[in-house]
Amino acid sequence: MGKVWIDGKLVDQADAKVSVYDHGLLYGDGCFEGIRAYDGRVLKLRSHLNRMYGSAERIRLKPAYRPEQIDKAIRDTLNANGMRDAYIRLIFTRGVGTLGLHPFRCPVPGTIVITDKIQLYPPELYENGMKVIVAKRPRIPIACLDPAIKSLNYLNNILAKIEAIEADVLEAIMLNVDGYVAECTGDNIFIIKNGQIATPSAEAGILHGITRQFVLNEIAPEMGFEVTEKMMKLDEVLNADEVFLTGTAAEIIGVNQIDDRTIGNGKVGAITKKLAQEFRKRVTKNAPED
Ligand code: PMP
Numbered sequence: 001m002g003k004v005w006i007d008g009k010l011v012d013q014a015d016a017k018v019s020v021y022d023h024g025l026l027y028g029d030g031c032f033e034g035i036r037a038y039d040g041r042v043l044k045l046r047s048h049l050n051r052m053y054g055s056a057e058r059i060r061l062k063p064a065y066r067p068e069q070i071d072k073a074i075r076d077t078l079n080a081n082g083m084r085d086a087y088i089r090l091i092f093t094r095g096v097g098t099l100g101l102h103p104f105r106c107p108v109p110g111t112i113v114i115t116d117k118i119q120l121y122p123p124e125l126y127e128n129g130m131k132v133i134v135a136k137r138p139r140i141p142i143a144c145l146d147p148a149i150k151s152l153n154y155l156n157n158i159l160a161k162i163e164a165i166e167a168d169v170l171e172a173i174m175l176n177v178d179g180y181v182a183e184c185t186g187d188n189i190f191i192i193k194n195g196q197i198a199t200p201s202a203e204a205g206i207l208h209g210i211t212r213q214f215v216l217n218e219i220a221p222e223m224g225f226e227v228t229e230k231m232m233k234l235d236e237v238l239n240a241d242e243v244f245l246t247g248t249a250a251e252i253i254g255v256n257q258i259d260d261r262t263i264g265n266g267k268v269g270a271i272t273k274k275l276a277q278e279f280r281k282r283v284t285k286n287a288p289e290d
Pocket of ligand 1: 034157183184185186187188207208209210211212246247248249
C-alpha cells in the first residue's frame with residue numbers, strides 16, 4: 001500500500017487521516033503546493049518551497065518544519081512509494097483547534113506530503129488543442145484574498161471549474177473584478193500575437209505560477225522569444241494568434257477555442273508547440289530543481 005507522510009511519519013494511505021477539528025477542514029485554513037517529479041528530480045522544488053513558505057507567512061501560519069526537512073520528506077515519500085515520476089501534494093493545515101475561527105488556538109500546524117500518479121489533461125487535447133470557456137464568476141480580488149496565496153480555500157476556482165464542467169469543457173478563463181484577464185482555475189494563461197508572447201501581470205490578481213515563471217524567465221527568452229507581462233482585456237485573448245495555458249499538472253497546453261470563438265487556425269499554434277517541446281526536453285532529462 002502507498003505511503004503518505006504526515007507530521008513526520010510515513011503511514012499507510014489508509015491511515016493517513018486528519019482530525020475533524022483541523023481548521024484546514026473546518027475553514028480551508030492552510031496552504032498547499034502541487035509539485036512534479038520527473039525521473040527522480042523534483043522540478044523547481046526550491047521555487048515551490050519558497051512559494052509555500054510565502055503563502056504560510058501571509059496567513060500567519062508558522063510551519064512545523066523547515067524547508068530542508070520538507071525537501072527530505074518529499075524525497076523520502078517518493079522513495080517509500082518507489083516513484084520517480086509523480087505529482088506531489090504538499091499541505092500545511094492550521095492544525096487542530098476549537099470550532100471557533102481563532103487560528104492561533106490551533107497550536108500545531110499539520111504537515112502532509114502525498115505522492116500520487118500524474119493527472120494530465122487527456123493526451124488528444126495536447127495534440128489538438130483544448131476548448132475553454134470564460135467564467136462568469138470573477139477571480140477573487142487581491143484585496144479580499146490574494147490569489148498569490150495558494151490557500152486551501154479554492155472555492156472561487158471550484159465554482160468557476162463547475163461552470164466549465166457544465167459547459168462540457170475542462171478549464172475556464174477567469175477575469176478579475178475590473179474585467180481584466182487573470183488566470184484559469186488551475187492554470188496560468190499566455191497569448192501570442194505576431195510572434196510576441198504575453199501573459200497577465202501579477203497585479204491582475206493571479207497565482208504566480210512556477211510554470212509561468214519557467215516559461216517567462218527561462219524557456220521563452222532562451223529560445224529567443226520576447227515575453228511581456230501586461231494587463232489584458234478578454235478581446236486581446238480572443239484575437240490572439242495562439243493561446244496556451246501553463247501549470248504544474250498541465251505543463252503547457254494549447255487552447256484552440258474560447259466559448260464559441262476559434263483561436264488562430266483552430267489547431268495548436270506553432271510557437272506553442274515549440275515551447276511545449278522545449279519544456280518537455282528540459283524536464284525529462286535532469287529537470288532543474290532551483
Ligand atoms: N493558477 C492557479 C489558480 C493554480 O491553482 C495553478 C496550479 N497550482 C496555477 C495557476 C499554475 O501554477 P503552477 O505553474 O505553479 O502549477
